[in-house]
Amino acid sequence: MYLSEMQPGPKTVPPRNVSSKELDLLSQIVEKRLGMDLNRRRQERLLQMLEKRVKESGRKDLMDYLNFVDFSPDHPEWRYLEEILTIQKTEFFRESSQMTYLQEEILPEIKAKKSSQNQRKIRIWSCGCSTGEEAYSLSILIHEIFQPLSEWDIKILASDVHRQALETARKGLYPEDSLKTVKDDWMKRYFQENHSDSENVYFVADILKQIIHFRPINLMDKRYPVKTLFDIILCRNLLIYMTALSQEQIIGRFRSLLEPGGYLLLGHSEYLPDRRDFQRNKFNVFQTPLN
Numbered sequence: 001m002y003l004s005e006m007q008p009g010p011k012t013v014p015p016r017n018v019s020s021k022e023l024d025l026l027s028q029i030v031e032k033r034l035g036m037d038l039n040r041r042r043q044e045r046l047l048q049m050l051e052k053r054v055k056e057s058g059r060k061d062l063m064d065y066l067n068f069v070d071f072s073p074d075h076p077e078w079r080y081l082e083e084i085l086t087i088q089k090t091e092f093f094r095e096s097s098q099m100t101y102l103q104e105e106i107l108p109e110i111k112a113k114k115s116s117q118n119q120r121k122i123r124i125w126s127c128g129c130s131t132g133e134e135a136y137s138l139s140i141l142i143h144e145i146f147q148p149l150s151e152w153d154i155k156i157l158a159s160d161v162h163r164q165a166l167e168t169a170r171k172g173l174y175p176e177d178s179l180k181t182v183k184d185d186w187m188k189r190y191f192q193e194n195h196s197d198s199e200n201v202y203f204v205a206d207i208l209k210q211i212i213h214f215r216p217i218n219l220m221d222k223r224y225p226v227k228t229l230f231d232i233i234l235c236r237n238l239l240i241y242m243t244a245l246s247q248e249q250i251i252g253r254f255r256s257l258l259e260p261g262g263y264l265l266l267g268h269s270e271y272l273p274d275r276r277d278f279q280r281n282k283f284n285v286f287q288t289p290l291n
């Protein structure tokens, strides 16, 4: 196992109406497409949703459906399937100790280093950004620390394989309940209540959106459509659902996309036993060597 702190999920036992052949094929397909280890998912609900897709797509049975999607990697059905297979849970300033570490140490350190080198460019990647809360939390920290922002060239790439989640992220409209982890003065500065809606919902300010670029990227793709090196990559609460091999491949690609001294932030229950010359700082923050 690559992320050694992970708890293995329940062993795959096919439900009565699903054969082990179907389950094996499903495992292969989800690993190939999303890097996912089916044993790390609760399968009962997943299989129920799949049954629904089998009916709605007009396929004969699950085997027929799986063979169809396996041979049709560009078919729109994959959109539904990716949505069923992935987990979108996220929140603003999730894993607060790590976010505070980012705010109080990592970002000020990057600012001091770039200033001393007379550089202004900073690139951050939130991959697996889900509905955008992680990217907007980052944007708030950037606005708080890098003032005046017009003197800096800072961009956040926020990506996910789930296109519907990215649409929500682009809109930047969130219910009040989901904003409980945002400090009061940040709420005042960076969010605006949407009075035209009966529910209590808030828009994120345009200034937060301006430095974020949302785009679909599947981390299982062999090459990522990025042309830059990153100062920080956040990949939190995503690798935990993946097979050891997929984790290893993705971490290898991140390694080559980080600046010397760049940071990789993983989720709190994710850990790199094989560090590939990453040095571990606090709160599951890993740093590449300076040169």
Ligand SMILES: C[S@@+](CC[C@H](N)C(=O)[O-])C[C@H]1O[C@@H](n2cnc3c(N)ncnc32)[C@H](O)[C@@H]1O
Pocket (backbone or CB within 6 Å): 033, 034, 035, 086, 087, 088, 089, 090, 091, 094, 127, 128, 129, 130, 131, 134, 159, 160, 161, 162, 165, 217, 218, 219, 220, 235, 236, 237, 238, 267
């Ligand atoms: C549990 S959410 C985590 C969101 C956020 N990083 C956080 O920690 O709150 C995991 C996200 O990873 C995305 N994801 C899963 N597999 C992916 C892949 N192969 N490529 C890109 N995104 C993926 C899912 O769609 C989902 O939005």
